[in-house]
Amino acid sequence: MAATELSRRRFLLGAASLGSVPLLASCVGSGVGESGGGQASATITLQSSIQDTAPKAALEEIVAAYTGPGSPVTLNSVATEQFRAQLSTYLSSAEPPDVLTWYAGSVANSYAAEGLLMDLTDLWTGDGACAGFSDALRSLSTSADGKAIFVPTNYYWWSVFYKKSAFQQWGVEPPTTWEEFISLCERLKARGIHPLTNGIGSTAWMSAGWFDYLNLRINGADYHRALLAGQRSFTDPEVVAVLEEYRRLLPYFHPNQFSWDAQQAVTPMVNNEAAMYLVGAFVTQYFPEDQRDDLDFFSVPPINPGVPSAEEAPTDGYFAAAGSDNPEGAKALLNYLASPQAQQEFITKSGSSNLPTSPDVDTSGFSPLVQKGIELLNSTQEITQFFNRDSSDALQTTADAALTRFIADPGDIPAHLRDWQAAAEQVFAS
Amino acid sequence: MTAVQDAPVRAAVPPRQRRRRRGVPPLVWAFLLLPLAVELFWVFWPAMNSFSLSFTSWNGVGAARPVGFENYQRLFTDPIFLTALGNNVIWAIGFGGLSVAGGLALAVALNRPGRGVGLYRSAIYLPMVISLAVTGLFWRVMYQPGGPIDVGLGAIGLGELQQQWLANPDTALYAVLIAAVWRQVGYIMVLYLAGLKGRDPSLEEAAAVDGANAWQRFWKVVMPQLRGVNTVVFAVTVIDSLRTFDIVWAMTRGGPYNTTQLLSTYMYQQGFTLVNLGYGSAIAVVIFLLALAFIITYLVRQARAEEL
Numbered sequence: 092m093a094a095t096e097l098s099r100r101r102f103l104l105g106a107a108s109l110g111s112v113p114l115l116a117s118c119v120g121s122g123v124g125e126s127g128g129g130q131a132s133a134t135i136t137l138q139s140s141i142q143d144t145a146p147k148a149a150l151e152e153i154v155a156a157y158t159g160p161g162s163p164v165t166l167n168s169v170a171t172e173q174f175r176a177q178l179s180t181y182l183s184s185a186e187p188p189d190v191l192t193w194y195a196g197s198v199a200n201s202y203a204a205e206g207l208l209m210d211l212t213d214l215w216t217g218d219g220a221c222a223g224f225s226d227a228l229r230s231l232s233t234s235a236d237g238k239a240i241f242v243p244t245n246y247y248w249w250s251v252f253y254k255k256s257a258f259q260q261w262g263v264e265p266p267t268t269w270e271e272f273i274s275l276c277e278r279l280k281a282r283g284i285h286p287l288t289n290g291i292g293s294t295a296w297m298s299a300g301w302f303d304y305l306n307l308r309i310n311g312a313d314y315h316r317a318l319l320a321g322q323r324s325f326t327d328p329e330v331v332a333v334l335e336e337y338r339r340l341l342p343y344f345h346p347n348q349f350s351w352d353a354q355q356a357v358t359p360m361v362n363n364e365a366a367m368y369l370v371g372a373f374v375t376q377y378f379p380e381d382q383r384d385d386l387d388f389f390s391v392p393p394i395n396p397g398v399p400s401a402e403e404a405p406t407d408g409y410f411a412a413a414g415s416d417n418p419e420g421a422k423a424l425l426n427y428l429a430s431p432q433a434q435q436e437f438i439t440k441s442g443s444s445n446l447p448t449s450p451d452v453d454t455s456g457f458s459p460l461v462q463k464g465i466e467l468l469n470s471t472q473e474i475t476q477f478f479n480r481d482s483s484d485a486l487q488t489t490a491d492a493a494l495t496r497f498i499a500d501p502g503d504i505p506a507h508l509r510d511w512q513a514a515a516e517q518v519f520a521s
Numbered sequence: 522m523t524a525v526q527d528a529p530v531r532a533a534v535p536p537r538q539r540r541r542r543r544g545v546p547p548l549v550w551a552f553l554l555l556p557l558a559v560e561l562f563w564v565f566w567p568a569m570n571s572f573s574l575s576f577t578s579w580n581g582v583g584a585a586r587p588v589g590f591e592n593y594q595r596l597f598t599d600p601i602f603l604t605a606l607g608n609n610v611i612w613a614i615g616f617g618g619l620s621v622a623g624g625l626a627l628a629v630a631l632n633r634p635g636r637g638v639g640l641y642r643s644a645i646y647l648p649m650v651i652s653l654a655v656t657g658l659f660w661r662v663m664y665q666p667g668g669p670i671d672v673g674l675g676a677i678g679l680g681e682l683q684q685q686w687l688a689n690p691d692t693a694l695y696a697v698l699i700a701a702v703w704r705q706v707g708y709i710m711v712l713y714l715a716g717l718k719g720r721d722p723s724l725e726e727a728a729a730v731d732g733a734n735a736w737q738r739f740w741k742v743v744m745p746q747l748r749g750v751n752t753v754v755f756a757v758t759v760i761d762s763l764r765t766f767d768i769v770w771a772m773t774r775g776g777p778y779n780t781t782q783l784l785s786t787y788m789y790q791q792g793f794t795l796v797n798l799g800y801g802s803a804i805a806v807v808i809f810l811l812a813l814a815f816i817i818t819y820l821v822r823q824a825r826a827e828e829l
Contacts, residue, residue: 176793179581205582292688295776347666349688349777485795492601496778499690510600517595521578521797 135161135420138188140174149440161420182207187412189421195231195241195406196480203234209411215239220429242425243408245445247372248464250388257363265389276343285345288365290356295491299478304391305333311398312473319482321519325512338501372444401473489514575802592803605782617758619702624709632717646707657771660700690780716750763812784808
């Protein structure tokens with residue numbers, strides 16, 4: 092008897108813990124609905140999703156040095172995954188963080204359409220910190236109703252990275268045409284070197300890097316944007332052509348790419364077991380310090396001569412919550428963060444190879460690699476962001492599933508694309 | 522415990538019982554009602570909200586748009602949901618079966634005095650002390666290409682079995698399952714050890730005298746005495762297998778290409794990564810109904826068995 096009595100109590104406990112499954116789901120919903128400002132508070136809260144060690148420390152230092160209205164600033168660093176999930180809750184809560192880190196582009200614009208972002212037009216006019224930024228950045232930071240809603244502070248470029256010393260040792264040159272690129276892969280593979288590396292395990296989105304670039308090189312930036320906006324179908328013959336070219340590259344990838352993440356994929360390059368990596372410039376911080384100067388890159392060579400040149404340049408920065416109780420302080424902080432001095436300090440201290448958005452930053456002290464990156468982006472005709480930033484995180488998950496499945500089993504391209512289109516339609520419908 | 526102690530008291534002094542029932546002190550009411558209010562507000566009300574959310578389409582901003590049964594219709598044409606449902610069945614059977622069988626076997630093996638038994642017991646229970654997320658990270662290192670598992674297989678001449686355990690859709694779910702069982706088995710063992718301590722050894726001696734062999738003594742004499750523990754183990758296992766989330770999320774995030782999604786991870790991905798709160802809630806409701814069906818079926822069976 093004693094045991095069954097005990098077991099009933101355990102059942103109640105069990106029932107309570109089962110109840111907590113839907114509870115989790117509704118906690119987020121229950122806080123929303125109340126809006127409007129709280130009491131005016133003097134200080135500013137900056138919610139940051141930056142998690143890489145060096146950039147995080149750099150931001151902490153820069154924010155600590157801020158002395159303008161609203162100081163001292165409270166800096167909350169939140170894990171990127173959690174930040175992404177909670178962002179809408181942050182913005183719509185009764186007392187939102189005043190300033191938040193995030194990405195320019197479609198995500199920021201969709202929050203602006205909900206009226207959740209502060210109008211930052213002040214910063215883009217007169218003597219505001221963003222007034223001198225390029226037109227491309229200005230249009231990227233402007234919402235559909237013509238208001239500036241974003242403050243871009245740095246961006247980076249994607250390219251095929253390689254080690255100069257390794258290329259020298261193998262006696263090969265960076266390619267300038269697509270056929271040269273393929274034959275370079277062929278030669279490296281014949282020597283027992285994995286021509287390409289990637290990390291599509293826990294960072295499955297890395298598989299979209301090659302998809303984006305092949306689509307930009309074969310079909311052009313306009314088609315790419317239309318496809319990601321849902322105006323074209325993934326079953327189009329244009330997309331089939333992209334995956335056919337992708338399939339041609341698959342034998343050249345390091346087979347362990349399925350298990351690695353973006354950072355682990357660097358290991359075979361460090362050891363000269365793999366040669367090239369299509370990745371963002373953030374990759375430099377993953378290399379040991381004594382190899383960073385050895386890094387160089389070349390742009391993915393043109394495939395279809397009929398399309399304009401294009402590069403991916405994801406832009407990072409800040410926006411402010413419309414519900415901030417200290418809008419003047421928030422704008423002052425943004426002005427400070429976008430200033431040439433703060434940008435320069437952030438880029439130098441974070442050790443990444445990000446580029447400043449302000450034309451007034453003195454870039455002469457930056458590494459030759461970064462100089463070359465600036466030149467690459469200045470000379471290209473079209474700039475895109477990255478798959479998720481040009482579409483949405485929801486569409487990115489459909490790309491993750493479709494592309495990783497295709498890479499594991501590249502046989503039936505039309506079937507993969509049919510599944511992808513079906514999943515994408517669900518995203519566009521909801 | 523209380524039932525055992527109260528029984529003789531009730532028989533001996535019935536008047537006191539009745540008096541106690543008449544006047545429940547206000548303090549007792551307070552002790553009963555306060556937790557009830559807290560429970561209603563913090564558990565049942567949000568849970569009910571989840572039901573109503575599942576009939577809407579909502580991204581967390583602005584007003585939720587009512588969509589009727591659309592979310593539920595979508596569920597049954599959603600290939601990822603169906604994969605997750607199938608994986609949950611595999612998980613419930615694999616996780617439940619392996620951890621109960623392993624836990625019981627270990628408990629029986631270690632339920633005898635001997636040198637170092639305490640050490641073995643603690644070593645087997647130790648993984649339970651580690652959180653599931655850390656267990657996941659630890660096993661991810663074990664499974665990585667060129668990691669301890671591959672090296673171990675190579676060392677014993679099974680090199681051809683080496684593979685990317687977590688990236689191969691044929692092995693990923695089972696690789697995670699083994700990590701989860703590794704942690705759970707110690708817990709089940711402790712529950713059974715407690716049960717084995719409470720049994721009456723004279724019954725086994727009597728059975729042995731009557732000529733029952735060890736196998737018969739275990740299944741016919743010991744197991745019936747473990748009925749109470751079995752109930753606990755069943756409930757714990759069903760609940761733990763349905764709410765499994767962290768270890769899968771830490772090890773594969775439902776990948777490669779959604780082949781290791783469980784209902785819980787898919788619910789999380791929809792609800793929190795993609796902020797489709799309506800669709801995520803619909804999945805949560807399905808999880809709730811499944812759990813309820815399991816528990817109610819078992820309770821009814823248990824109640825019938827007690828009546829006999």
